[in-house]
Amino acid sequence: MQNDIQEILISEEEIQQRIRELGAQLSTEYAGRTPLVICVLKGAFIFMADLVKVITVPVEMDFMAVSSYGASTKSSGVVKIIKDLDVPVDGRDVLIVEDIIDSGLTLSYLIELLQGRNASSIAVVTLFDKPAGRTVNLEAGYTGFVLPDEFVVGYGLDYAERYRNLPYVGVLKPEIYSN
Numbered sequence: 001m002q003n004d005i006q007e008i009l010i011s012e013e014e015i016q017q018r019i020r021e022l023g024a025q026l027s028t029e030y031a032g033r034t035p036l037v038i039c040v041l042k043g044a045f046i047f048m049a050d051l052v053k054v055i056t057v058p059v060e061m062d063f064m065a066v067s068s069y070g071a072s073t074k075s076s077g078v079v080k081i082i083k084d085l086d087v088p089v090d091g092r093d094v095l096i097v098e099d100i101i102d103s104g105l106t107l108s109y110l111i112e113l114l115q116g117r118n119a120s121s122i123a124v125v126t127l128f129d130k131p132a133g134r135t136v137n138l139e140a141g142y143t144g145f146v147l148p149d150e151f152v153v154g155y156g157l158d159y160a161e162r163y164r165n166l167p168y169v170g171v172l173k174p175e176i177y178s179n
């Protein structure tokens with residue numbers, strides 16, 4: 001275990017097993033369609049890579065970068081678009097891939113944006129959900145794991161840009177946080 005990690009909440013094996021289940025579920029749901037799968041960078045890049053490999057219907061992919069946490073463990077409340085999509089979404093079945101839903105601000109902003117661009121359907125798959133963090137009313141159609149109300153890192157999730165490369169999800173030792 002990495003030195004800065006106090007506790008592993010979900011192991012690499014549990015994550016990979018759950019992703020296979022989500023992939024099977026989504027493949028059934030999207031049978032006969034070609035969804036546009038949108039990765040919400042940066043956090044979702046590892047989940048996206050593992051998930052699309054276990055989806056068996058044809059997919060197209062695009063990437064959007066948004067940020068609201070910076071080097072803090074609390075949302076700034078302002079969702080900033082760093083990189084927009086390359087392709088139009090009008091008339092498309094859009095599947096948004098998120099690593100975590102916490103306050104819900106990032107997703108509610110994205111969903112509104114894509115609705116305004118006339119996507120024909122919008123669904124959300126998130127690997128982690130922290131319902132206790134919610135400040136807006138929002139739920140994903142597909143969720144991997146429900147987490148307790150703690151700031152977590154690993155499997156794409158960062159604290160001040162570090163720890164994204166851990167293959168599991170865990171909680172940092174309290175002395176690592178500077179705020």
Ligand SMILES: O=P(O)(O)OC[C@H]1O[C@H](OP(=O)(O)OP(=O)(O)O)[C@H](O)[C@@H]1O
Binds near residue numbers: 106
């Ligand atoms: O539900 P919310 O409270 O909005 O939190 C969830 C979002 O916050 C994180 O992104 P962040 O802004 O840290 O950018 P990053 O993905 O580049 O780390 C995470 O990856 C989600 O996209």
Ligand code: HPA
Binds near residue numbers: 152158
């Ligand atoms: O618990 C978290 N960890 C990392 N990034 C996050 N963004 C929202 N919640 C979290």
Ligand SMILES: [Mg+2]
Binds near residue numbers: 043069070157158159
């Ligand atoms: Mg982050």
